[in-house]
Amino acid sequence: MIITWLYYLLVAYVVVLMVWNLIRSRKWQEEVLYVVVLLPFVLRLLRLK
């Protein structure tokens, strides 16, 4: 159970990092890439698999 919570914390941390990079990005190609990569992380946080 502890490992599971640590895992979700890690996923949330990666989501925050990617959103931060998305906000700072100036290239639309990179923004699309960040959003695509974010999808599975967001779904995992919502426990949808």
Add this chain to the structure above:
Amino acid sequence: MNTLRKTIIIALGLVLAAFAGISFRASRFLKEPVVAGPSVARVATLGEYFAPIKGTANDANVFFLEGAKPGGTVLVLGGTHPEEPAGRLTTWILAENAVLDQGRIIVLNSTNRSASTVTRPSGAYPATYTIKTDWGGQTFRMGDRWSNPLDQWPDPEVYIHYPSKQNLAYMDIRNLNRDWPGRPNGTLTEKTCYALIQLINKEAVDIVIDLHEAELQYPVISTIVAHPKGLDIAAMASMTLSDEEFKIGMEKSPAELRGLSHREIGDFTKAIPLLFESPEPFLDATRGRTDARLLLEGKDDFVVRAGKRGLLFEKIDAKGWPIDVRVGRHCSTLIQVLSVWSADHADKAVIMTGVPKYAEIIQKGVGAFLHDPAKSDPKKIYYE
């Protein structure tokens, strides 16, 4: 401009996430109706045999089909590996159609229910499949070989089987057919096996039949795998079926490979375990497009080409291995095993009618034996 562009891209991403999320959620929580047949005397849940399972994803329905005369008890497990649908569909036919004259049959349609709520990551599996019926069709969850990681996680680096301490592949700690005989303080899948062992002991089960399917590149295919206690039954059933209906082999459960139903149930209980395998091209590594059509029709040009190069352990041609053929094999094999057992054990006979054999299922289709829940007594409907 920058903010507007980002907003649009994020909104498109959210739309994609919504589509994927809705699809995942719909298949995870899809309700599969079972219309309890004429011999279903009661429906329990697995949690009644081991309290820690109660309320979990694997608190599966347990259908008790009982005859008027006392006799033996046979447990039929469908959905040990839900991605092998012939096993689950056979249990549907049993639960909805079987008429018991003597003895009992206990049926689990979703032995590893958790595994039926997920598909293989990155496998591009269909979320569901539909069996055509006269009243439209019935949709089932596709499922996977392993328990849902949402229900059991994380996997270890190496899975050490209990109690043999044999080292197995890490993900097989979520494989119900590598976790027998289970343990009460283990993972969800191990606890499920432990609960099933309690059921087998408490209900004095004589024979356990575990229904599976296999890829054609796997040597254990079109066969009955038997614990040494059940070799005579498997041999007689295999010979009779091969002579009268279709070719099916028999194999002895290896003592060196642990965690499998056909080994551990025989070693740890008084029951005789048998495992049936039918061919499922959908599982072959060399398959083409992995969709519901391949799952149900069993036709694949790439698998046929593999066969032409001598890479398969079962024949395949353009006709493929349709689901009707695969379910028909399981039903006829079950009927034959009951016949062999009952002939040798009159006081523990299990006499069953109402279940179609191989030729009838091929002629009418599996859907002909699924009952319309909309036209059935609501009290007789149970959901998997």
